[in-house]
Each structure stands twice: as structure tokens, then as C-alpha cells.
Amino acid sequence: MPFVNIKITNEDVTPEKKAxxxxxxxxxxxxxxxxxxxxxxxxxxxxxxxNWGIGGETVTQRRKNGK
Amino acid sequence: MPFVNIKITNEDVTPEKKAxxxxxxxxxxxxxxxxxxxxxxxxxxxxxxxNWGIGGETVTQRRKNGK
Amino acid sequence: MPFVNIKITNEDVTPEKKAxxxxxxxxxxxxxxxxxxxxxxxxxxxxxxxNWGIGGETVTQRRKNGK
Amino acid sequence: MPFVNIKITNEDVTPEKKAxxxxxxxxxxxxxxxxxxxxxxxxxxxxxxxNWGIGGETVTQRRKNGK
Amino acid sequence: MPFVNIKITNEDVTPEKKAxxxxxxxxxxxxxxxxxxxxxxxxxxxxxxxNWGIGGETVTQRRKNGK
Amino acid sequence: MPFVNIKITNEDVTPEKKAxxxxxxxxxxxxxxxxxxxxxxxxxxxxxxxNWGIGGETVTQRRKNGK
Known part of the structure; x- marks a missing residue:
């Protein structure tokens, strides 16, 4: 009866990986x-x-800055 | 002041049904x-x-297997 | 298979009401x-x-102010 | 280590506003x-x-009715 | 950076099990x-x-009925 | 109409801080x-x-290990 919610960034995760x-x-x-x-x-x-932030900036920004 | 969150599988639910x-x-x-x-x-x-799993498999898999 | 999450303020809701x-x-x-x-x-x-806020203040504050 | 989840209606929020x-x-x-x-x-x-309701109706309905 | 939320019934889960x-x-x-x-x-x-329901009844009720 | 959910570790946060x-x-x-x-x-x-984990261990464990 447990409920598990996994939130990840949207980056081409395949159906196989999700399974x-x-x-x-x-x-x-x-x-x-x-x-x-x-x-x-x-x-x-x-x-x-x-839409995902960590360290006060979006993941989009972090990727641009090579983090 | 309550907050209700309803999660369902994405299967062509009409705006009327949502209302x-x-x-x-x-x-x-x-x-x-x-x-x-x-x-x-x-x-x-x-x-x-x-993205929805029950019984250890995705709903996509279950539908294929006729569950 | 839906999942419904209901958040309410904690104010002596009986088990019968929850049922x-x-x-x-x-x-x-x-x-x-x-x-x-x-x-x-x-x-x-x-x-x-x-822990519940609306209108920028907690429900505790609102109750004190007769809202 | 906090986790903050902000839910808003989907209405052309720019990446700058999200940041x-x-x-x-x-x-x-x-x-x-x-x-x-x-x-x-x-x-x-x-x-x-x-998909967002308040006052018992969807935001789509409210906008149509000028609310 | 993922966020995982696990909801379970409150039944004496030890700190070791949580770890x-x-x-x-x-x-x-x-x-x-x-x-x-x-x-x-x-x-x-x-x-x-x-506070947990499945099949339209609370887990408390189900346990009483031997489910 | 936004909904904001803030999850933090339970460590004596005062009502004033919450406000x-x-x-x-x-x-x-x-x-x-x-x-x-x-x-x-x-x-x-x-x-x-x-109940809060980061880096694969609970915050309780991390505090003990001086992290």
C-alpha cells in the first residue's frame, strides 16, 4: 500500500529506465x-x-555554467 | 482552505470530467x-x-499484458 | 489506481469523518x-x-484576529 | 536541505520569472x-x-465568467 | 538531484529500516x-x-475486518 | 491561487519563524x-x-558523524 513519488529532471528518460x-x-x-x-x-x-532549482539557480542555468 | 491533489493516469480525460x-x-x-x-x-x-507503476510494472506494460 | 491526497488543518477531525x-x-x-x-x-x-498559511499569515494568526 | 514545491497555473511563465x-x-x-x-x-x-479548481469550478470556467 | 517521497502507514518502522x-x-x-x-x-x-484509505475504507477498518 | 509546500527537518522551528x-x-x-x-x-x-535522507543516509546519521 505504499506510495512512492519520484521527481527527476526531464532529460530523455526511456520507458525502459522508468520501468x-x-x-x-x-x-x-x-x-x-x-x-x-x-x-x-x-x-x-x-x-x-x-523548473528545477538547486543552489538558488535553475538546472538550465547550471548546465550553461558547466556545473 | 483544504488542498486536494488528485493524481490519475493521462488517458484523455475531458475538461467536463475534470470539472x-x-x-x-x-x-x-x-x-x-x-x-x-x-x-x-x-x-x-x-x-x-x-510513469505510473503498480505491482512493480508500469501501467503501459500492464495494458499490453491485458491486465 | 488514482491517488488522492487531502491536506486539511489539524482540528480534531474524528476517525468517522476521515472514513x-x-x-x-x-x-x-x-x-x-x-x-x-x-x-x-x-x-x-x-x-x-x-504551519498553514493563507493571505500571507498563519491560520493561527487568522483565528486570533477573528478571521 | 529544504524542499520547496510551488504549484501555479500554466500561463506562459518565462524562464526568467521561474529563475x-x-x-x-x-x-x-x-x-x-x-x-x-x-x-x-x-x-x-x-x-x-x-486542472486547477477553486470555489468548486476550474480556473478555465472562472476566466470565462470574468472572475 | 532527484527527490523521492515515500508515504507509508505509521506502524512502528524503526530508524534502521528507514535508513x-x-x-x-x-x-x-x-x-x-x-x-x-x-x-x-x-x-x-x-x-x-x-488517515490512509484503500478500497473506500481506512486501513484501521480493514485491519479490524481481518483484511 | 498558488500552492506552496515547504518541507524542512523538524528542529524546533518557532511559530514566529513559520509565520x-x-x-x-x-x-x-x-x-x-x-x-x-x-x-x-x-x-x-x-x-x-x-525520515529525511541525503547522500544515502539519514540526517540523524549525518549529525552524529559531524556532517
Whole structure:
């Protein structure tokens, strides 16, 4: 019954990679806490690099500055 | 003043259906807890079926397998 | 498979009221979008009035000022 | 280490305005609580006006009705 | 830079189990997408069983009914 | 009408500091995007240091190790 929300920057993540994340997060909850995979929900949200900030600047700015 | 966030898979939900969800959620908070509709916020997020997982696999995979 | 998150101020909401919210939100998703109740998850979060702001002030302040 | 999530309606917010929001939110956390900007994350989510409700109706409806 | 939010029911999860979840989720993002652990944030939220609903009823009710 | 969610570690933040955060976030949205303070909602969530992870370990562990 757990709910896992993964937010990442939107940078061409393939459906295969997303499937791996979902499988891995579901197994993690099963292995650590014994949670039932059948009712474990994982939602991935992809955020534009203009909309993600760290260190007070957007990821778009950081990439331009070689960070 | 409540805040309601509804996450659903992105599958051609019409503006009319979204308006119904918003109206219904707002009324629910009013009827059960007496919350003022004027300050009740409802946000619907539509998630790609590649990005939604349940049972350890994506909804895209489940649909292909007839689940 | 929808996920509904309801945030409200923490003001002695009874377990019965919470059960009503969960039942009502689940039925709303079923009636409007045909979603399966068995996999509809509803999570209620109760937020201290010191931690909830609207109009630039906390709900605690607003209550003191008779708003 | 704080995490700030800003949800706004999707109405042509420029990358410059988003950068200002991210800078401002990061400084707020630094000024008020002494949080380290280097690990402060800000995520902006833009929500379609069909998907945002207040007062029991969508923002799209409200705009049509001149609200 | 990813942000992972794990919501589970509040049922005596030990600090050790929480540390395992955080380590596992961080490694998952590193292994699948090459994300830097140093800026990967994981937040666990524990929700009272009265406040978590599935199948239209609270987890508290389900436990009483032997589900 | 914006919604701002601020997650921070739970470390004795006073009601006065919380009020400052709420005022500051509301003004930021007004100054940058012209948003109406009357319908701007800010919710602060305080997370136990056992439940917050960065760099693959909990904040509790990091504090012990002098990080």
C-alpha cells in the first residue's frame, strides 16, 4: 500500500529506465518493510530543467555554467 | 482552505470530467467537514502510463499484458 | 489506481469523518472516471494551524484576529 | 536541505520569472532558517487551468465568467 | 538531484529500516539513471492508519475486518 | 491561487519563524508573478531527521558523524 513519488529532471528518460525505477522501488519496499507489491504505487514526475532549482539557480542555468 | 491533489493516469480525460471531479471534491469537503468552497483548492495531475507503476510494472506494460 | 491526497488543518477531525472523506473521494473517482475502488488510494494529511498559511499569515494568526 | 514545491497555473511563465522564484525561495529559507542554499531544492509545477479548481469550478470556467 | 517521497502507514518502522529505505532509494537512482547520491533527497512520511484509505475504507477498518 | 509546500527537518522551528516563511513565500509569488495573496496557500511540513535522507543516509546519521 505504499506510495512512492519520484521527481527527476526531464532529460530523455526511456520507458525502459522508468520501468526499472518502478520495479526497483517496489522491490525495495517489499524487501525492507514486507510491503505487498500488488498495492505499491510508484509515480514518476519529470520536471523541466527550467523548473528545477538547486543552489538558488535553475538546472538550465547550471548546465550553461558547466556545473 | 483544504488542498486536494488528485493524481490519475493521462488517458484523455475531458475538461467536463475534470470539472466534475473538482466540483465533487469541493462538495465532499463542505459536506463532511464544513469547509468553505471559496478557499478549497483542487489540483488534478495527469501522469503518463509509462510513469505510473503498480505491482512493480508500469501501467503501459500492464495494458499490453491485458491486465 | 488514482491517488488522492487531502491536506486539511489539524482540528480534531474524528476517525468517522476521515472514513467519510475516504469513502466519498473513492466513490467520486468511480462515478466520474470509472476508476476501480480496490486500487484507489486516499491519504489525509492534517497540518498544524501554525504551519498553514493563507493571505500571507498563519491560520493561527487568522483565528486570533477573528478571521 | 529544504524542499520547496510551488504549484501555479500554466500561463506562459518565462524562464526568467521561474529563475526569480527559485532564487527568492532559496534566499527565504536561508534568511529565515539559516538553511544552506547549496542543498535547497525548489521545484515549480505548472498546472493547466482545466486542472486547477477553486470555489468548486476550474480556473478555465472562472476566466470565462470574468472572475 | 532527484527527490523521492515515500508515504507509508505509521506502524512502528524503526530508524534502521528507514535508513535502509533511504540508502536503497538513493542507490536505485544512481544505478538506473546515474544520479549523484550527494544531491539525492529522500523523505519518508508516516501516515496514521485512520488517515490512509484503500478500497473506500481506512486501513484501521480493514485491519479490524481481518483484511 | 498558488500552492506552496515547504518541507524542512523538524528542529524546533518557532511559530514566529513559520509565520515569516509564510509571509515571505506569499510576497514572493506576488512580487514575481502578481499572484493574489488572498488565495495563496503555503503549507509547511516538518520531517523527523530519521525520515529525511541525503547522500544515502539519514540526517540523524549525518549529525552524529559531524556532517
Amino acid at each position: 526499472e525505477l518502478i520495479k526497483g522501488a517496489t522491490e525495495l519496499l517489499k524487501n525492507v518493510l514486507g510491503k505487498n507489491p500488488a498495492t505499491t504505487v510508484v509515480v514518476i514526475e519529470e520536471i523541466d530543467t527550467d | 466534475e471531479l473538482i466540483k465533487g471534491a469541493t462538495e465532499l469537503l463542505k459536506n463532511v467537514l464544513g469547509k468553505n468552497p471559496a478557499t478549497t483548492v483542487v489540483v488534478i495531475e495527469e501522469i503518463d502510463t509509462d | 467519510e472523506l475516504i469513502k466519498g473521494a473513492t466513490e467520486l473517482l468511480k462515478n466520474v472516471l470509472g476508476k476501480n475502488p480496490a486500487t484507489t488510494v486516499v491519504v489525509i494529511e492534517e497540518i498544524d494551524t501554525d | 526569480e522564484l527559485i532564487k527568492g525561495a532559496t534566499e527565504l529559507l536561508k534568511n529565515v532558517l539559516g538553511k544552506n542554499p547549496a542543498t535547497t531544492v525548489v521545484v515549480i509545477e505548472e498546472i493547466d487551468t482545466d | 535502509e529505505l533511504i540508502k536503497g532509494a538513493t542507490e536505485l537512482l544512481k544505478n538506473v539513471l546515474g544520479k549523484n547520491p550527494a544531491t539525492t533527497v529522500v523523505v519518508i512520511e508516516e501516515i496514521d492508519t485512520d | 515569516e516563511l509564510i509571509k515571505g513565500a506569499t510576497e514572493l509569488l506576488k512580487n514575481v508573478l502578481g499572484k493574489n495573496p488572498a488565495t495563496t496557500v503555503v503549507v509547511i511540513e516538518e520531517i523527523d531527521t530519521d
